[in-house]
Amino acid sequence: MTSVGSAEQISMLDFVAGVGLRAHSEEEIRHLEQMSEAEWAEFHRGLLLERLVPLASYALDNGSLTASELQRTEITQDHARAMSLAVVLERRLLEVYSEMSLAGIDVRVLKGSAVAHLDYPDPSWRAFGDVDLLVPADTFDAASEILTAAGARRRFAEVSKGFDSRFGKGACFSYEDGLQIDLHRTLSAGPFGLTLDLDSLFRDVEEFEIGGVMLRTISRQHRFLHACFHAALGDVSPRLVALRDIAEMLLANQVNFRDAVVTARAWRAEVVIARAISLAWQRIDLPPNDAYAWANSYSPSGYEERALRAYTSENRSYATQVAAGVTAVHGIAGKLAYMRALLLPSRQHISGRDSSYWARLRRGAGALRESRSSQ
Amino acid sequence: MAKASAVIKQSPEVISRTGPFGVVILAPGDLEPRLLEGSACFVWDLLSDWSTREDISQSLAQLFEADLEVVSRDVEILIDELIATEALVVS
Structure with a gap:
């Protein structure tokens, strides 16, 4: 893994992602007004894509960024828009959470809203674009039905009947108004989503309040x-806000890093934590600390290396991740059920992803071969 | 319309965000979020505790060194809107 870059090397977006986490001297103040129009347009687009508008807004407020009146106005307006979306999403969250709770589903809020309320100095520091919920595997179908009855449409059909509640990461539902809910059974697709202790996610509870209602989420750790799962296993190049979350939790929120590593080891996912911390520290250019030293020197097991490849190799895809999950499924019967579901999916699922059974079989077989050849 | 002496407060059911942009609120009766800016933010902040229109107008007039009558009119309009959308509860 590469070393942390110098302050001169980091881009303006990376700088914004670290605002509030590093000490800034006078010389390190960045000046947006010195940008050309084209540079500003590109930077502004980056702020929106990387969900960094709130951090830029606070950087202007505390003086670590300076800007022209026009730039300042645009960022402030963007911040207000991002927060308008956040409160609209939270209203939808309250509706869905309440319906699921009434139906006896032990639901947990994940990511955006929970992280904004519990892990940042103020929820207005963190923008998000959807609602994420975790439900126990045996209530996944009931939770899906509640969303469908409320007018949400599932984006991709289940691979085959029973796959979601046994093996799947979850499903994405979207409403006609464009709002989106990600319903999770576990924290990741593929092998790392199959080896974590799901029961512990429901056992360790934390609560936060929105609109007078107390909502349950998973513990700080x-x-x-x-x-870390989201940053290390999600997009090839994770959003800067995802990396900021990791740094915020470790540096400002004092997550017990050593305890987190112990849990990750039990989940066979230490490499995920190491990758996420390395990505965050290198990209945001944070001063080295114990967590970064550990991440940089971590040596993954053979299993971890193979599993990680499904998420990070050039030909990564949902299919390769799911195929690589075979090794993580417990027992021969479980592995057979998993492989059967992958190779003989439902017609609805195929029509959403592949053109035919034959195309699916070819792709599935190819993914399985690739997963084995890398083992 | 609530009386001028009625005691009012932010509804706990409002979903909100406060930042350099002002305050974004989504009240139970709102279809879309509402952005409060400038002195409206100050009014909203005062309403985190029980208060009256009179007290709020006086605080605002004092802070901005403005005419109490003018301030009172603006405060009336804002508070009536906030009550209509259930952003405020009236004791």
């Missing part, structure tokens, strides 16, 4: 682990 589990939120940190989830943030």
Whole structure:
């Protein structure tokens, strides 16, 4: 893993992602007004894509960024818009959470809203674009039905009947108004989502309040682990806000890093934590600390290396991740059920992802071969 | 409409965010979020505890060194709107 870069090397976006986490001297103040129009347009687009508008807004407020009146106005307006979306999403969250709770589903809020309320100095520091919920595997179907009855449409059909509640990461539901809810059974697709202790996520509870209602989420340590899963296993190049979450939790929120590593080891996912911390520290250019030293020197097991490849290799895809999950499924019967579901999916699922059974079989077989050849 | 002496407070059911932009609130009776800016933020902040229109107007007039009558009119309009959307509860 590479070393932390110098302050001169980091881009303006990376700088914004670290605002409030590093000490800034006078010389390190960045000046947006010195940008050309094209540079500003690109930076502004980056702020929106990386969900960094609130951090830029606070950087202007505390003086670590300076800007022209026009730039300042745009960022302030963007911040207000991001927070308007956040409160609209939280209203939808309250509706869905209440319906699921009434139906006896032990639901937990994940990511955006929970992290904004519990892990940042103020929820207005953190923008988010959807609602994420975790439900126990045996209530996944009931939770899906509640969302469908409320007008949400599932984006991709279940691989095959029973796959979601036994093996799947979850499903994405979208409403006609464009709002989206990600319903999770576990924290990740593929092998790392199959080896974590799901029961512990429901056992260790934390609460936060929205609109006078107390909502349940996973513990601070589990939120940190989830943030690492999201940053290390999600997009090829994770959003800067995802990396900021990790740094925020470790540096400002004092997550017990050593305890988190112990849990990750039990989940066979230490490499995920190491990758996430390395990515965050290198990209945001944070001063080295114990967590970074550990991440940089971590040597993954053979299993971890193979599993991680499904998420990070050039030809990564949902199919390769799911195929790589075979090794993580317990027991021969479980592995057979998993492989059967992958190779003989439902017609609805195929029509959403592949053109035919034959195309699916070819892709599934290819993914399985690839997963084995890398073992 | 609530009386001028009625005691009012932010409804706990309001979902909100406060920042350099002002205050974004989504009240039970609102279809869309509402952005409060400038002195409206100050009014909203005062309403985190039980208060009256008179007290709020006086605080605002004092802070901005403005005419109490003018301030009172603006406060009336804002508070009536907030009560109509259930952003405020009236004791």
